[in-house]
Amino acid sequence: MKKIYLIDVSSMFFRAFFAIRQLTSPKGMPVNAIYGFLSMVTKLMKEEKPEYMVFCYDRKEPSFRHDMYVEYKAHRSDMPEDLAVQIPYIKQLADILGIPAVEIPGYEADDIIGTLTKVGKKSGIEVVIVSGDKDFGQLIEDGVILYDTMKDHRYDSAGVFEKWGVRPDQFIDYLAIVGDTSDNIPGVKGIGEKGAIKLLEQFKHLEDIYENIDKVEGKSIKQKLIDAKEMAFLSKKLVTIATEIPMDHNIESYRLRPRKDEELRTYLREFNFKTFEKNLLGEAGSAPMTSAEAGKAYYAEAATPSAAPDALATPMLAEHQTKAFNEKTLSTKELAGMFAANQPLWGFSDTRGIFIGTDADIISVSDAEFLGKLTDTFKVNWKGYDLKDLWHKIGAKNPIADWDTMLAAYVLKASDTSDFSKVYEKHMGEPLPEMASPSQTYNAHLHLAKTLDKKLHEIHGEKVFRDLELPLVKVLLNMENLGVRIDTDLLHKLSDELEKEIEVLEKQIHEQAGENFNVGSPKQLGVILFEKLGLPAGKKTKTGYSTGEDVLEALEHPIAKLVLQWRELSKLKSTYVDALPAMVHAKDGRVHTSFNQALTTTGRLSSNSPNLQNIPIRTARGQLVRKAFIANPRMKLLSVDYSQIELRILAHISEDPNLCKAFAEDLDIHAATAAEIFNIPLKDVNAEHRRTAKAVNFGIAYGQGAFGLAETLGISRTEGKDIIDRYFTRFKNVREYIDNTIKLAHEKGYVETLFGRRRYIDELQSGNAMLKKFGERAAINAPIQGTASDLVKKAMIEVNKTVPVRMLLQVHDELIFEDFTENLEKLTPQLVSIMENVAQLRVPLKVNYSIGDNWDEAH
Incomplete structure (x- = not known):
């Protein structure tokens, strides 16, 4: 899913200033905040690979909140001089890195972030608020998270509750009560965090508290609330982040733009940031190969006979030799004039946009949709990394796949190969330059593709790659484009029904517990189960007691069954019933799932x-x-x-005669297996016999032993062993298959x-007996x-x-x-x-x- 990263510049810049020791440039200017902020931004861009990012700034002049309350932020001290001199360079950095930046007179960065959060949600894009400011807890909901990069912690709705003890929809009320000394927001004097949490557990919002003031427990608390009523509601207005301020609401305005590499090099050298220069732009002072040098490298490579007769059609470079390319942007008319029928073409994209590569050029594509139509017309033979994703971006409907590096890496070793930089480093033995230029990126694609093509031949993986994975890409593209229609009315009705059932279950759970608590909090649930109710505690994690499904199923108390039911219905409601309607595309009323092939x-x-x-x-x-x-x-x-x-x-x-006979005669395989295990005629097999045989049949295919079968059937381990022994007596070839497979897996490693x-199967090499056993089951x-x-x-x-x-x-x-x-x-x-x-x-x-x-x- 696409994401937009909203950077609270003031918060991150200020924290970087105090977190990093004093650094100065060759000219003696303080640069520690610039260094820290640049570290955060480049790390974020490298690891998260956002398509949309915005620097959100505060303004010097007062915001609309000062009109409400003249004392707002009145106690703030002046910014340290060493920090103030660095601010203009942060704004310069945004322009150089191609990051959109926004500041609006009369509003704060919080309000810009609040508005862009709403814009992102409306556009179907996940929103990541990058800040250490707790005030953003009020904006968190499905599809919106708060990311504190300094602590490397992400807060979703559950995370907000765990951290501050209130739900995101109560966060404004929480802040209104506790106030904020840094912003000089008064709140309710004498009531702190614990008091606010307790009030909001009993009453949902600030208005509910004052409407039910007579029900507030404790004379002192009640009087404090009465005395501070005006300030409480003023505080609520002050802490509420605006989400509809006048600014550009077009999400495409906040897409990352191309980086200005030469300006970046000058910028980094001014501060003597040599490591950044090396990581972002390559070796400091190094120059790319000249066209003549690149030509020599190309022809030397082309003159060497390939060990693989069906190697990639695009000529590859000698290992780790860098070729210079002409980087250009073409109009749609110029683009149409450069293609020939069935020509090979590389495609790749990064945060700056979409690029296509030929033998000599790297072309930045401004009209992606036109590119898709054009390349379909010319029947271009596409090469790239994750072609399906690229085709979606350019709107290709009938493309041809000639090479996909992601799938080649996947065939070489099945695992998550969706991250190009990680796959490149794994196979090339060196990292990609951080925020690589288009030329660096294209060279990396070419080098990696050649390396993987060679490795595919070495393991005879070409057939799986060429006959199965590569042709499937277009099939999956078509399926994703078609989508499937969803009955939203049915789901809305089901959601209402589930909500009522969940509320009933929650009430029953609270009755069993003897108090109200957040059933969705494993920490609070653990305290109720194992401390208050005194149930036998199982394993304990770093954050508290384990309350997993296996733990709850083992507890002999009505509350455990109720919690399991609550979890099942809550997950069904949140994951599917409520989520599916939100995924429906407005244009066609259909949900378009994304298939993961690698x-x-x-x-x-x-x-x-x-x-x-x-x-x-x-x-x-x-x-x-x-x-x-x-x-x-x-x-x-x-x-x-x-x-x-x-x-x-x-x-x-296995070529097992009894199994083969049952399938050849189109018998009920589980009944037929039962007849063999229990040595009875097929007609005498009952439901219990069949249930046992079914468990054995499916368990055998997953390397299940006597213990696993006993757990599944609820029998003793001795009975489980006896059943498995009888199975292998009747299906001897299956036993031989298992033994031979494990033996060969240990010898070959695959x-x-x-x-x-x-x-x-790396687990086979483990010194841990349990991991090795897992590896053997995986091998089967x-x-x-x-x-x-x-x-x-x-x-x-x-x-x-x-x-x-x-x-x-x-x-x-x-x-x-x-x-x-x-x-x-x-x-x-x-x-x-x-x-x-x-x-x-x-x-x-x-x-x-x-x-x-x-x-x-x-x-």
Whole structure:
């Protein structure tokens, strides 16, 4: 999700001044605040990679608050002279780094931040307020966090409550009561933080306190409130951050602009900031290669035969040789004139915008949407890092993927490879320059791509990369662009129902506890459970007692069950029921999830905004969430789901005759397994037999032992061991598969899927017995789950290529489609045939399918 970073300059600059020892420039000027502030900003830009950032300034002249209260900030001392002389250089820094800066006469930086917070929320962008000022607690809500870079701590709504003891919506009332000595805000004299928290626990807001003044406990507190009523409400006005001040409300005005590198170098040298110069701009004083030097390097490289016949089409540079490129900005007309059909083209972006690279040029793109249409027309062969993200940014609808460095790194070792700088450092053995220039960035892309291409050949990973991952990028792009329709009316109704149920549960929990407390606070819950109620405490964390699901399930007290129910409904409400309507795109009324192709260790896809993999289906309430995923008018949804794909893969890999026979005869695999384990005829298998066999079947694929099976079934470990022993007696080849896989994993350090996808298992080298055991279980499961993932990806590519039906979603082993009923009925047989024949195994692949008005009906 895009983010906008709102920098409270005064707060961060002032803190940097006092946090860093005295530093002076060669001319003797104090520069410690500049140094500290620059450190914070460059670290933020490097690690967070924001697209939008704003420096928000206070003004010297009084703000509108002085008109309300002449004593506002009257006690503030003058700014230290050593700090004051550094301020103009901070404003200069904003211009050099391309960071938009805002100051508004009559208003404070807080009000600018408050208004931009609202602008960001309206634009669907996450807001990060960078400040150490607690006053911003009042702005925190879903999609807005407070980030204190000095303490490296982020506060969301729960964090605000944990830190200050009140909710964000009560924060103004809290400040109105306690006041603020630094700003000379009076508050209620004699009532401090603890008193304010207690009042706001009993009454929601300041107005409620005064409306119910007779109910306030304690004569002294009541009298203090009565005496300070006028000041309390004045204080509330003074501490309230304005969110609608007159300023530019166009979010695009706050996008980062290109950095002015030569001016930056001059700026850094003036203060003798050599480390910054090296990190941000390369070695101090070094010059890029001349065109002639670059040409020699290019032709020397081109004359060397490649070890890989199908290496990248774009000529690569010799290792770590830097090529000089012409950096330019072209008009749309000039851009159209430079393309040829099917030409290779690099694309990359950073906080300054989108760039395309050719053999000689780096071109800054001003009209991203035009670029997408233009490159689609010329059928450009795209190379880059995370092409799907780039294509979304330029609006490409029918692009061609020729190389994606992110996916190459992912195939080499499955993990989160979404951060280019981290992948570059890992494979190149050196960090990227901080806030690298376009030329430095492009050279880094070329060097890294060449290195990874070579490594792919070394591990024979080209097939997985070229046949599965690369073609899938366009399929996922199309799915994300299509999105899925959401029934917001149903979700709003469900939200109201859940809210009432949650309130009832919360009341019951408070009754069991004997007092009111924040059920969502693990710290407060731990105190209630293990100190007040005296229940047996489990493990203790740094922040208090552990109150995880496993701990609560083990407690024999009604409050534990109620808390688990409260958590389940609260999570369902916040994560899906309330969140989904906010994700609906205004233009088409659909939710557009984002599929993560390079994240999981098994090769499976994941998704976010929303996370489709965790949509609940077991409870009636959870199923209602699936009902909210609906088809367009006059259309239907089709769900096609692989049946027991992992067990079929296990049968194929192990070549176990009993497993293969059961699938070949299309038997109920769990009933068939039960018949083998308990040595009874298939017709005599009852529900309990089948439940046990199902637990064994799924547990075996995940390396589950006797202890795990016993926990799942609620039986003794001895019984669990006996069942597993009987299983392996009847399915001997499965035992051999497990033993051989673990042995080979220890020898090689990795396992492979049927398609050659590797999973390296570092835990096998651990001296920790538990970690090593985890690694062995992963080794058993990875070839099975990874092959299932590969089969689903292969099916998606084939279906997308041959069946003209709209593919919307992929969840585990299920694909969701949308089309007119007659089209679905006509095309489903072809679609099913492709999915069932996408690979030939020793046992048949089978899919189940259904058509309905919503996902729940079709599932």
